Amino acid sequence: MPPRARRGATTTDLVLGIDIGATKVIAALVDRRGRVVVESDRRVHRNDGPAGVARAVLAGVADCRPAEHGGVLSAGVAVAAQVDTDRGVVLYAPNLRWRNVALADRLRRTLDVPVLLENDVRAATWGEWYDGAGRGCANLACLFVGTGVGGGFVVDGRLLSGAAHATGEVGHLIVETGGRRCHCPGRGCLEAYASGWAIGELAREAIRSDPDGGAELVRRAGGIGRVTATTVTSGARDGDRLARRLMDDAGEYLGAGAVSVVNAFNPARLLLGGGVVEGWPDLVRRVASAVRAGAQPPAARSVVVGRTRLGPHAPVVGVARLARARVRRAGRRRAGPR
C-alpha cells in the first residue's frame, strides 16, 4: 500500500519504527512525540527468509520516503522473536523459523543509521508506557491477546528483559496444572485457553460436539474448518449463544492469568490489548472484575485494569522510542563524561 502522510513534523526528529510479523512488515516514521507520521504495510511470507524480509523492510522504508521528511536519526525494529538487543541478533523467531539472524547489522548496512532490535511485545509494552495508556505509571504490566498471548513489564521506568531476553511470556502462565496441550512444550498454559488460536480450536471442538449450537458460527465462517477466533468474537458481539459461552470461558482463564500477574508483580496498571480484546472488549471488564474479586487485596486495590491505546501501532511507536533513546545515550557518551 502507498504510504499515508499523517501530520507534519520537523525535519530532524524522526525515527524509523519497523514491526516484522509473520505475515507483514510495518514501516513507519515516528516523531519525537511518539506519533506515526507516515506508515507502510508490506506483505511477507514465513518462507521468505531473512533476505526476503530485509527486502520487504527496505521497500517499506522507501514507501515512507524518509528523505522527503529530512531523513531519520535511527531505526528500531520490533520482531515476534526472542532477540538479543545488545548484539542486534534475532535468536529465535518460531513463526519466521529464524535462528541467530544478525538482523540489526544487515539493516544498518543498507539503512545507514543505527538499528536497534527488540521483541515486538516488549516494544509494544514500552510504547504503551511511553506514549499510550501506561504513561506516567511506575509499575506497568501489559497483556496482549492476539493469535498468541504475550506481555511485558515496566518497573520504575525500565522495561524488564530477563536473563535471556525472554521476560513477559505471560501466555505461558499455567492456569490448569496438567491441562490442555499448548503449542509450547507446556500443558495448561493461559495461551491454550484464551489465545486466538485456542479460541478457534475450542470453538471447532464445541461445534463438533454440538453441531446445532454451532450452526450459526459455521454459517458465518463458511465451514467448520474456517471458524476462527474472529468468527467467535463477531458472533459474540451479535449475541450468538455458543460464541458468548466460548468468550466467557476465555475470559475466566484470562482473569486467572491476570490475577497471577497482579499477585506476582503488583502493577499500578494492567493493560489489555491485541486482536481478541479488540474483537470482544468485554474481556477487559471481565478481567477487571476477576482481579477485584480474586487478587490479594493490597494488589487488587492498587491496580487499574484498562485497555491499551496504541492498537497495532504500539510496536513501531515503542521500538522507535527505544531507538531514539539509544541514539541519545550514544550522543551523550560522545560528548564526554556527564
Place this chain on the structure above:
Amino acid sequence: MPPRARRGATTTDLVLGIDIGATKVIAALVDRRGRVVVESDRRVHRNDGPAGVARAVLAGVADCRPAEHGGVLSAGVAVAAQVDTDRGVVLYAPNLRWRNVALADRLRRTLDVPVLLENDVRAATWGEWYDGAGRGCANLACLFVGTGVGGGFVVDGRLLSGAAHATGEVGHLIVETGGRRCHCPGRGCLEAYASGWAIGELAREAIRSDPDGGAELVRRAGGIGRVTATTVTSGARDGDRLARRLMDDAGEYLGAGAVSVVNAFNPARLLLGGGVVEGWPDLVRRVASAVRAGAQPPAARSVVVGRTRLGPHAPVVGVARLARARVRRAGRRRAGPR
C-alpha cells in the same frame, strides 16, 4: 534463649537484623560480610499487639548485647506483612492482625538508630541475592514454601517492590482456574495446593477418605487432627506411601508455579527455600525437571534451579543489608553532592 556468639567482628560494622514472625522474633547482629555474629529468639503471640512485640524486639536486641560489640550502625526489621518501606509503616500483617502500625518510628525511639522496615520474604530474597545462593545473579527469583508460599524478585541489583509494596505473592499464582479455595479471596492458588497449611489439609482429607492408607501418618502425629505438613514430609522421608503421593502432588503444583515464574520473569536463578522444601528437598529436583520440560525453551535453558542457602537467617541477613545500604546512602547525602 541466651544469645549465642558466633564469630568475631570489628566493633563498628554491625547492623541489627530483626525478623518478626507470628510466633517468634529473631534479633541478630550481622556483620558487613552478611554473617550473623550473635542471635536471639523470643517467643511472641499474635495477640501481643504492637507494644508487646516491640518489647520482645527490645528484649531480643538486649540479648545480643550490642554495646559489648561496639554498638550498631542501624537496624533492619523484617515483618510478615505488607509494609511501606519509605514511611516505615506496617500496612497490614494478617498473622499479627496489625493494620497501619508505625513500627519503624516506635523502634527508632528506643533503639536510637535508623530503622528500616521490609517485608520478610522480600528481605529474605535480598539476603539470598546478596549473601546467599543468589550472589552475582542479575535476575533472581526466590520461592519460599513454608506455612504459606511467598517469593521475591531481584532485577539488575534491584529488589522489586511494586505499586503497593506487594510484589512477590507467588503463592497466589493461579494454578487451577476455579480450583480449591485459598485462605485469600482467590481460588486455585498455588498456596492452596503446595503450602504447609494446604499439605496438612490435603493430608487430613486423604486420611479421612482412606483411613488405612493414612494410619501411619495418624500414628506419627498422634491423631488425625494433628497431622501437618511436617508429619507428611517426615513420613515421605521414611517412605510412607500416602506421604509420598501427597508430596508428589505438591511437587506437581509447585512445578506449575515455577514454570509460570520462569516464563513470565525469565530469571537466571530460581531458588527454593522454606520449611516444606527443607523437609522434602526432593521438591527442588521435581521443580527443576518441571521447568526443563514445561517452560519456554529460551527461559528454561537460561535458568538454574537450586536451593536457598541462608535458611531461617535469610530475613535478618537481607534486612540488615538493606538497613546498611540506607545508612550509607544517607551518609553520602550528608557528605554533599556526588
